[in-house]
Amino acid sequence: MATMDQPLAARHIQNYTEASSLEPHWGYVSRAVPCTNDAGSCAYLDLVYGSHDRGMLYSGILWCTLGGVLFLWALGRRLWPSRRADEIVNVDTERELAAKSSSSRLRRSLACYGRSYLLPDSVRSVFGRTTRLQVLVLAVLSGYLLIWSFVGITYKTWITPVKSSPGLYNTRTSIGPWSDRVGILAYALTPLSILLSSRESILSLLTGVPYQSFNFLHRWLGYIIFAQGSLHTMSWCIVEIKLYNPQPTTAVEWITQTYMIWGLVAMTLLLLLFVLSMPFAIRLTGYEFFRKAHYVLAMLYIGACWGHWEQLKCFLLPGLLIWFLDRGVRYARSAMLHYGFLPDGSVGFKAAHANLTHFADAEHGDVVRMDFSHSQDAWKIGQHFYICFAECSIWQSHPFTPLNLPVVKGGVVAHSYIFRAKKGETKKVAELALKKLSENKSATTPLILSGSYGESIAENLTPHVNVLCVAGGTGITYVLPVLLSLVQQPAMTDRKIELIWAIRKRADMGWVEQELNIIRQAAKTHEVPIHIFVTREQSSASLLDDSKTSEKDANVKETGSGSSSSSSLNGALSSSSLEVKRIGGRESGTHPDLQKMVGRFVENTVRGPTTVYASGPGGMISDLRAIVASCNSGAKVWKGNERFDVRLTYDDRLEW
Template identity: 25%
Template sequence: MEFEKRHGSSSSMDLFYEALNDDLARYSLLALGCAAAAYYIWQLTVRFSDHLRRLSTFNDDSQRYFVPAHEKFSWIKNHLIYAPMFRNRHNRELQLSQAINMGTLPSRFHGLLVTGVVAMNVILCVVTVPYASDESTTAGIVRNRTGTMATVNLIPLVLMAGRNNPLIAMLHVPFDTWNLLHRWLGRIVVCEALAHTFAWAIPKAQDASWSAVGEYITGSSFLTAGLVTTCTSVALLVHSPSPIRHAFYETFLHLHIALAAVCMGFLWVHLNGYAAQKYLLGAIILWALERATRLFIIIYRNLGRASTTATIESMPGDAMRITLRLARPWKFRPGQHIYLYIPAVGLWTSHPFSVGWSEDEDKMSDEKSLPMAHQDLIGAPQQTTLSLLVRRRTGMTDKLYQRAADAMGGRITLRAFAEGPYGNIHTMDSYGTVMLFAGGVGITHHVPFVRHLVAGFADGTVAARRVTLVWIIQSPEHLEWIRPWMTSILAMDRRREVLRIMLFVTRPRNTKEIQSPSATVQMFPGRPNIDTLVGMEVENQIGAMGVLVCGNGSLSDDVRRVCRKRQSKSNLDYVEESFSW
């Protein structure tokens, strides 16, 4: 056996522990699968309940039955699901300076998930180890156990990192949460790899010397591949902390992928002949499938008789409105986002953006032809246009803004590739009262929800009877960002009966420019009092209430705090749209 060649003669006890290690690796996957299955059942229950609530409101405008809070569930939401790890801070970034970003704190629920994953790995790495035996036997078992666990954890590690992770849609868990778990599981894998390496090296050094350990490694391709695997895994950990990741994201991303490929390649050589190699094969297959899926989506969405183009228009306040004309029709739903590639500016790099508006246009093949008959218009091919609102930052967005601003008329058209759609795990259709808080370009995420809910109210397909949009901007000039979209919404049938818009301008040039166009569209100077606004909606609440927020970390944490405080008073759900990287 390969094991005998590398470690000396094999005994029945060695074979027993090898089989046990394989069983424990399977148990770890089984435990994660059972947790996912339990959460899936819970999500099915919640979705079915929301569906029944929406159906029951079609003939009941008061929706009184759904206003009171469920005592036990509201306590769970207040103290676990919505609760930050400490006090009120969750999504507001920890910054040592303007250049050093330490990331965000996980929520209490996320902390529980991370603790559970860490505890499971610690238990599986130390259980059944015969510590009373001689040191070499104990070290050998720990070595093999940690190596097997590090390898099997690559399967969920790769799965959690993918944009096309099927569990996102199945469990309605956002990519943001999977990204958090991916980072922590990666740290666990590195710790297990280090434990595996030192459990081999220390006994060898005790028997001979550290120089002898070096000779062992250089004289064996098996040991050399293992050392390179451990070193690359440590390099993956060292270059991944939040300050480095945020300061040099593009460099981090490409280096991360390259190091991961090198790590898996040398690990394959190291595991040749071992049972754990099948777990590495599973991780490689998942990685290859995810990459192939992304490539297929990009080709299918953007290449056809025509190609996808992006019209970039510079806007006030260092913002851009990007209109994508897709090569093929695209069914868009509120809450979705895309990854945008513009090779002329960012080469092969992509960035995620929420889709703010979508329309289907008739493609006229020949502008000089005679007017088409009605039957021809019905059968005419459709072209989908998606509109994005992007704030100028650094890197790709800065270059893109400069090119648009320098172009004639502040507008430029470039070849583009759109990957997606992703997201849409939240629906607001079953809530009688909906509040939408947006800060700056966060309005992009909310506009499709407003459009959908107003149309649904007119058609009688949603439960919404009160929809309040609160948008916080720095200057009245920022209203130009969404003026064409909001003009369409304000002209919708029965809009005045359901929609109220409140605009808060934090840095007006003078108070005279703050004028409310109507009773349903109001403008105010300064920042909103979140507690007062949510309290007013709770007092007039119709049915269950859903609060959706998309903005900076401070806004999200303020809305979260207020919603937690009112859990015992009414049936109120809090939804946060965020993207951590």
């Protein structure tokens, strides 16, 4: 942005009128050579430009390192892909080959060691419900940035005369070059931050890691950029206001320059981004306000950074392109889902229309079930869609996981979802459904879909893997498709499949009555024990008597001090191994003993590894991380005992 006749050039004490040439420096103003200032000033300029050039080099090394890691990761996925379930022809042969293969046992035992140490939460008071692995990745990145922030800088002080004010001196130190280095790194990290936040994630395509798993790094990288920007700003304030003379003339001339005004604007926007992303601010303003304000402030911040130091636009332009590409692909995916042939034969936009079923719950928020069919390709189990409730607001969309299997029939796929309506858009939908039902109208609403997003969670579920599904409340939507897929496959000898579901009231089982009925129908060939824990329901002698009667008629085992009963649901589950246990009262916070139940499941498996699928409150997921980590034993897996190879696959969207 600066040229030789602008104040920025004069700030660097360079005499352009006596220079024989201008020496270009990428990302910085050109240098006048030879230097005709005093020896101290010339030495300082050598440091400024040398440190800047190395900073640009280090930024390039940073991006080359990231690119190399992603390349090797993607190459490894291509060269050593995980075996898919549909590729396994003979399960016993597959087990024998895996047991005899030293490379396979080594890989799995190392994975077990990694899970046992890196899966649990780490410093929850600081990082929230985040695995040690993610914190380790953050620590490595932070250490890498810390090294590049300080190396290649000569730390020295020069006292130089002020030409315009005889008798006054400037104190020139390494603070200026160091703050420039930090500023360069902040610019260089901007496109990475946007990459980590993208829903249409390039990183997910390369690594296979779901885009939502990068949210933690995106948030903390934002904190790092804020710290870098703050240090850059404060350092130059010290230099221009304290170390340079005469004062206050120098400070006033510095702060009123155009590039400095844009710098202050950028820092103000970065401060707003930081404050509004804090948990207390999100709770105060609402998630939707945070999300939209984040978009706007981020784009304005990049624009202000461009105005502050245009020479570093090589980092800003890719960030803008990534963001606009992400938004464009989102709209294109929605258009592909909804544009097609209309009933009159024309081509146009057609919203999906969902039938709403309302389950009243005045204490904890009503639950709504949505069922509809849509013309599209099938998604993969575990993927989710962003759904916009067009009748309520076209400016918001929310992620929902289908609870049914993706089966295409006549070019149409059925969708089923449940969600608890607490506030915001989901509460509007519940109120809309209740209003239409009270008016004896058809409870339907138009929807706009975007997706599918995420990775398959059942593609690599080979027949010898034992499966334990753990869900809390509406988290059942994540694990049900896995169970429905398994019961449609041939039954496997010695394979264990089990469901643990914690709900507040027994009547909540009605949310997924149809899907539980499908599991019942497969009970003749598949043994799928279902343990349902009712955590918040008052005891009642009459209800207990009804439960005992239902147990005789429906072969449903009921334990505990009492719970309500649904005769239609009990009838649907007449052949399944279902246990309903009341473990808490109306105000109780009691939860199932997952440590005991998961440990017992793993110990009772005959052979083969175990995969735990989980979805529910953050506390439950944190407990399961620690429990699953304790079940892993790399030493035992190396000796051929596969039972101690336990994986956890969970829906971390509930932690947003």
